[in-house]
Amino acid sequence: MKRHALLIAAATVCTMTLATSAIAAPAGSWTVGVGAGYVMPTDDNGSLVNDTLKVDLDSDTRPTLTGEYFFAENIGVEVLAALPFHHDMTLTDAAGNVIKAKTQHLPPTVSLQYHFDNMNTMVKPFVGVGVNYTTFFKERIYLNESSLKVKDSVGVAGHIGVDFPIAARDAVRVDARYINIEPDVELNGNDIGTVDINPWVFGVSYIKSF
Template identity: 65%
Template sequence: MMKLKTLLVATATAFTMASAFAAPAGTWSLGVGAGYVMPDSDNGSVLDGALEVDVDGDVRPTITAEYFVADNFGIELLAATPFKHDISLSDADGNVIDARTKHLPPTLSLQYHFDGADMPVKPFIGVGVNYTTFFDERIYLANGNDLDLDDSVGVAGHVGVDIPFSASEAVRVDARYIDLESDVKLNDQDIGTAEINPWVFGVSYVKNF
């Protein structure tokens, strides 16, 4: 949560600062690239602490669309192809149960873009809401056990820079922090919460229209 609070404070500060217009109201941008979802190093535990949860990262193609509702202010939607994560459930003796899941993490953000004639890069910052839906969960135990991760809704912070190489095109490098926790069920019984809370690092090509 401290990481998310830091991004939110930076966002509030950015909204109070003045700069030249980065893009006029009515402008659209489209971005195509790749995102790496890196879950927090501590993903919590289940079964009253008997099993520690560890979720690995994944890279997938991403697409963003942003509409500038006012000069400098845009509303962006992030979408991606499904991410796949291997999950390890470990007990105190070192025994490991393997599992996996897939998810889609659409994220809607309000963003502020900085600009200036002498700025070689165009930074931006934003805050929004993430909805993550999990599917195709599996746990590798005998007897047909059923694993289920509940969908998650949480706050998402966003920072990045656009590096222009033409009047309407840029390379974007960005990072998001998502407040993402999912209730875990095994055979329809609640067993705890997976605290995923990932950073999402991205690189993309962006074009303004």
């Protein structure tokens, strides 16, 4: 339940505030953001092969790019892109034997967002909810000649953050996302279970308004 709190809060606030008047992000304006995102998978990544292999994924940081178009005052649609994230995977059986694996992924995300720009001219929080599509590639498992495949995943995503204006059209953004990523996994073409990645993504970026 706790890991879905951000999604519930984002959806609730978006629903309650869509009709609220605001002044700082007029319809037709847009922003571009360049920064970095730290992907931190959930502590419990589940298990594979009938619960015989416990899965653990590490975290990674990569450059990110965002673009947001405001189709109404303070209500925008944002697209998140990034360079591929890399994750090492550790598979551990009941006897403590370890199998190493790795994968890369791209997690493009589209969010509907509401910006509370009328609350404080120096601090501008926002909240959003949307959908994520994560595609995996360059999977590898160090187990003889075995072949590992992590399938693509679609899930909901929640987003909260704060913009700190540094000029009329410039800001520094600090944000956090919760993304539902639970891909199915195949070994040598056979389904062996699902990995619970479900990461928090923490970001810092420079935002330019147009």
